[in-house]
Amino acid sequence: MATEESSLDMWDKRVSQKIVDKTAKHKTLFSVLALSGNSQPWIILSIVFFIFNIFMTREFNVFQLLVLIVSGLTTTIIKFIVKRKRPSEEMLKKYVARGDHYSFPSGHASRMATSAIIMILAFPEVGWLFGLWAIGVNIARISLKLHYVLDILGGTVVGLLIGTIFYIFSGSILNLLQPLVDWIPNIF
Numbered sequence: 435m436a437t438e439e440s441s442l443d444m445w446d447k448r449v450s451q452k453i454v455d456k457t458a459k460h461k462t463l464f465s466v467l468a469l470s471g472n473s474q475p476w477i478i479l480s481i482v483f484f485i486f487n488i489f490m491t492r493e494f495n496v497f498q499l500l501v502l503i504v505s506g507l508t509t510t511i512i513k514f515i516v517k518r519k520r521p522s523e524e525m526l527k528k529y530v531a532r533g534d535h536y537s538f539p540s541g542h543a544s545r546m547a548t549s550a551i552i553m554i555l556a557f558p559e560v561g562w563l564f565g566l567w568a569i570g571v572n573i574a575r576i577s578l579k580l581h582y583v584l585d586i587l588g589g590t591v592v593g594l595l596i597g598t599i600f601y602i603f604s605g606s607i608l609n610l611l612q613p614l615v616d617w618i619p620n621i622f
Contacts, residue, residue, distance in 0.1 A: 442584075450521065450582040457577035464574035471542035471571035476502055476549070493608050498552065500611070501600045505548040505593055509541040512592070522579035540581045540589030546571045547593025548600075555601045 457464060480499040518538035534541075546568035554561035572590065575581045581589075600607060 446582045446584045447521075450576050450579075453573065453576045453583070454579060457573065460577070464577040467570045467574035468542070468578050468580065470567070471546050471575070473502070473506055473541070473545060476545060493611060494556070496611050497600070497604060497608055498549070500607070501548055501552060501597060502545055504600070505544045505596045506541055508596060509539050509544045509589060509592055512539055512588075513537070513541070518585070520580060521582055537581050537585045538588050539592050540572070540575060540585045542575050543568070543572050543581070543586045543589025544593035544596070547590040548597040549593075551594050551597035552601050555598075556604075 477499065480495055480502070483495045513534070513536035516538045517536055520535065520537040546564075550561070550564040550568040552561075553564040568590075572586045576583060576586060
């Protein structure tokens with residue numbers, strides 16, 4: 435069993451390094467892409483979209499924020515169970531929030547996959563753009579030595595599962611969220 439794990443780990447590191455090598459000349463682009471998947475901009479955008487009723491209904495904005503929170507909590511719990519170290523300590527200090535020393539599964543990949551699958555299912559005519567954005571963020575995270583390929587794949591699977599499950603039950607979830615959605619504008 436240990437041999438299988440170590441050969442998988444070696445494969446993961448080898449493939450990840452090939453991606454790093456092939457994308458090195460685009461480091462600035464990948465820095466922007468990698469940071470665009472951070473949780474802070476997504477949370478802020480969700481709140482701004484909600485307050486000003488932009489882009490989607492208020493209910494959908496609250497729903498999207500809830501799904502992103504569940505996705506983030508899920509990946510964080512798994513990270514602290516698995517405790518896989520990131521590929522580069524140097525890049526960790528530059529790009530990663532304090533306290534997030536673990537890489538499996540990728541929270542960015544999970545967040546982006548969650549958003550992409552919900553947008554693809556809810557708004558197929560534009561949702562595919564979120565899918566492309568997710569792919570860009572995922573490649574960027576590997577390129578900057580913040581994650582290995584399996585970290586990205588693990589995060590993507592977590593995000594797709596959470597997004598799909600929440601989308602399937604979105605009608606019920608939106609009904610449960612309605613009192614919150616009605617209450618929040620009263621505090622502004």
